[in-house]
Amino acid sequence: MNNRTFTMIKPDATEKGYTGGILKMINDAGFRIAAMKMVHLSEKKAGEFYAVHKERPFYGELVEFMSRGPITAAILEKDNAVEDFRKLIGATNPKDAAEGTIRKLYAASIGENAVHGSDSDENAAIEGDFFFSKLEQF
Ligand code: CMP
Numbered sequence: 001m002n003n004r005t006f007t008m009i010k011p012d013a014t015e016k017g018y019t020g021g022i023l024k025m026i027n028d029a030g031f032r033i034a035a036m037k038m039v040h041l042s043e044k045k046a047g048e049f050y051a052v053h054k055e056r057p058f059y060g061e062l063v064e065f066m067s068r069g070p071i072t073a074a075i076l077e078k079d080n081a082v083e084d085f086r087k088l089i090g091a092t093n094p095k096d097a098a099e100g101t102i103r104k105l106y107a108a109s110i111g112e113n114a115v116h117g118s119d120s121d122e123n124a125a126i127e128g129d130f131f132f133s134k135l136e137q138f
Contacts, residue, residue, distance in 0.1 A: 010114055029078075
């Protein structure tokens with residue numbers, strides 16, 4: 001399926017009250033919400049989600065950050081979802097993010113970068129299934 005992606009609104013953005021603003025940008029960009037929930041990840045669950053980054057120097061910091069407070073997880077649908085959503089969120093480091101992107105507006109740093117977006121169709125499906133049962137995906 002190449003018309004779905006997965007996102008999380010991260011703890012930094014949740015703490016600052018940016019959830020509504022970010023969801024509005026997602027809606028305005030034409031994505032349909034196919035699943036959504038607010039979750040407080042345990043360190044164990046955050047570590048599992050980001051297991052692909054286990055060997056990176058920032059892994060410990062990333063797991064601590066992602067389990068610091070609630071996130072909003074969602075599956076989004078649109079033609080060309082993965083690529084278009086990565087354009088909407090902007091570069092991983094907000095210093096490099098283009099004007100008008102979610103990270104340019106809402107992200108604080110490369111670590112606390114407000115939102116996650118899947119990097120491939122395969123990972124979008126894996127990440128969506130990590131949070132949502134098939135009964136919760138509409
Ligand atoms: P995300 O798109 O969720 O995928 C991996 C995350 O690791 C990334 O966003 C950042 O939050 C984090 N990350 C990537 N590079 C760094 C870095 N150099 N230092 C700290 N965190 C990073």
